Amino acid sequence: MKHPKDYKKEYAQKLIEWFRDAPLFIQEEQEVYNKKSDRLETVVNRVAAPCPSIVRFADSLNVSIERVFLWRDTEPEFRSAYDQAMHFQEEWLMNAAGLGFYNSSMSIMALKANHGWSDKTDKQSLDDELKQVLVQFVRTKGENIEKSNSTNSGNFCSSDDAEIPH
16 A cells, blocks of 8 residues: 555654643633632642543644544554554553543543453452352251262262251
8 A cells, every 4th residue: 555645754753742741631720719818819720631532633733533544554653653652541541530630430431442441350269269169958957968969060069967956
């Protein structure tokens, strides 16, 4: 495939910088009236910055998102930069949520949808728990129980020889 004429080598570095240097918050100044001092005071608030995204990057270059994806698919240097940028975005989402700038549920959903995150269970731990299940056959006083493991679907079985309270 022929390389798109509008691609420039510096776009790879710009992509990395776009994601790496994205701020987590923006400081906004606001004038508020203080009743105690009877005067206006400047208050600085930290507001969540927009999440760095490919859409915003494409817009910063004044190109379509489709064009950025074409560069990703045809330019090896840009593909490498794209992969690195996605790692920066993943870190950004974790930090923004961890610092309270973004809702953690939304961040988790974005990480699952775009960065391969999933809810994982420890299969070995679950298997070990299941193996520890012990089936006990309880008998009433004077009743004989003669069952083997083979008659109980391979479960580990035991009989309780203790007295059963009435």
